[in-house]
Amino acid sequence: MTTQTVLRHTTRTTWDNLASLTEPIPSAGKHEVLIKVRSVALNFRDIAVSVGKYPFPVKDDVVPGSDAAGDIVSVGEGVAGFSEGDKVVVAFDLATAYGPMKSWGSGLGGPVDGVLREYVVVPAQAVVKVPRASGLSYAQWASVVCTGTTAWNALYGNLPLKPGQAVLFLGTGGVSITGLVLAKAAGATTIITSSSDEKLRLAKEKYGADYTINYKTTPDWAAEVQKITGGNGVDYILETCGSGTIKQSLEALAFGGMISVIGFLSQAAQEEMPDVAGLVIGKGAVVRGIMIGSKQLLEEAVRFIGARDLAIPVEKTFTFGKDQVVEALGYLASGQHVGKVCIDF
Numbered sequence: 001m002t003t004q005t006v007l008r009h010t011t012r013t014t015w016d017n018l019a020s021l022t023e024p025i026p027s028a029g030k031h032e033v034l035i036k037v038r039s040v041a042l043n044f045r046d047i048a049v050s051v052g053k054y055p056f057p058v059k060d061d062v063v064p065g066s067d068a069a070g071d072i073v074s075v076g077e078g079v080a081g082f083s084e085g086d087k088v089v090v091a092f093d094l095a096t097a098y099g100p101m102k103s104w105g106s107g108l109g110g111p112v113d114g115v116l117r118e119y120v121v122v123p124a125q126a127v128v129k130v131p132r133a134s135g136l137s138y139a140q141w142a143s144v145v146c147t148g149t150t151a152w153n154a155l156y157g158n159l160p161l162k163p164g165q166a167v168l169f170l171g172t173g174g175v176s177i178t179g180l181v182l183a184k185a186a187g188a189t190t191i192i193t194s195s196s197d198e199k200l201r202l203a204k205e206k207y208g209a210d211y212t213i214n215y216k217t218t219p220d221w222a223a224e225v226q227k228i229t230g231g232n233g234v235d236y237i238l239e240t241c242g243s244g245t246i247k248q249s250l251e252a253l254a255f256g257g258m259i260s261v262i263g264f265l266s267q268a269a270q271e272e273m274p275d276v277a278g279l280v281i282g283k284g285a286v287v288r289g290i291m292i293g294s295k296q297l298l299e300e301a302v303r304f305i306g307a308r309d310l311a312i313p314v315e316k317t318f319t320f321g322k323d324q325v326v327e328a329l330g331y332l333a334s335g336q337h338v339g340k341v342c343i344d345f
């Protein structure tokens with residue numbers, strides 16, 4: 001076989017503007033590997049990219065999707081440590097092996113063609129082996145790439161989480177539920193919010209949340225977090241929502257606690273912008289912006305998850321193909337999911 005099916009955005013105004021194209025299967029060049037993609041995990045970012053709302057550079061006719069798990073099919077000249085048949089994931093940012101990302105210029109499915117295609121060639125330096133014998137599916141491993149690394153970065157990338165510390169997650173999306181699973185396995189006390197009691201039941205029964213809060217029926221959820229923690233507040237917050245929630249997040253934080261600013265799901269109106277500086281000073285808060293994370297952080301997350309066979313939360317899988325990917329993006333945008341939505345090949 002010499003050709004493959006590739007999905008590309010034609011315009012970026014709605015997520016159904018995808019073309020299904022037949023393109024050559026590329027060869028692995030020097031220091032590169034060719035991967036047969038087995039599963040792709042979707043992210044909120046893929047919707048933002050598809051509707052032209054992603055706040056960082058995006059290639060016009062981009063192949064969407066950043067998170068792939070698959071098998072190495074061939075290795076190029078000069079590649080050491082990988083061989084045909086290795087089960088692998090590819091880091092979100094192809095250029096950052098260690099330390100913070102220096103730009104958003106080398107992320108898959110944005111400035112660089114992504115992984116919603118049958119085969120992909122990537123630099124070997126961006127590839128991480130996952131244990132072949134693990135009980136995790138390709139979809140679960142794909143889910144570790146952006147979401148898992150982001151959550152790992154928030155918990156371990158700076159001030160490492162210690163057992164017994166309290167962590168707050170906002171909503172039951174991919175980053176939150178994956179973070180919940182990681183924090184729980186690390187012995188933390190976990191609190192999660194959601195707009196849905198049914199999702200909170202799942203977060204508790206399936207993913208081990210210690211405490212749950214419905215942010216619709218308990219609009220002053222920060223006060224509830226303070227009550228749960230005996231007035232101490234939480235040590236860590238994965239702030240996935242942005243200016244719409246950051247005021248209450250800072251109110252829910254312990255003195256000296258760390259807030260990882262990750263997402264932009266909820267924006268405050270201009271006239272309601274909170275006095276973040278005042279709140280940060282008032283809590284002695286450590287505020288840290290998260291840019292996914294390096295390959296090193298992905299490796300750490302893979303090791304932690306693989307050693308425990310952690311149940312990375314994949315809620316629904318679709319099959320690769322234009323119509324199914326459009327349906328999957330629509331499902332993700334509807335917010336019905338708890339955890340990850342993936343495309344299996």
Ligand SMILES: NC(=O)c1ccc[n+]([C@@H]2O[C@H](COP(=O)([O-])OP(=O)(O)OC[C@H]3O[C@@H](n4cnc5c(N)ncnc54)[C@H](OP(=O)(O)O)[C@@H]3O)[C@@H](O)[C@H]2O)c1
Pocket residue numbers: 043044045146147150170171172173174175176193194195196199215240241244245261262263264265266290291292293332335336337339
């Ligand atoms: N900075 C980075 O490196 C990085 C990395 C990954 C993701 N992100 C960003 O992080 C955010 C989350 O990503 P994701 O993939 O987890 O998204 P997702 O799976 O689409 O999460 C959607 C969920 O967020 C919750 N939500 C929405 N508005 C909320 C609010 N006002 N309060 C509390 N929860 C709210 C809802 O949960 P309920 O239905 O339970 O209410 C919703 O189902 C996105 O903005 C994404 O772009 C950033």
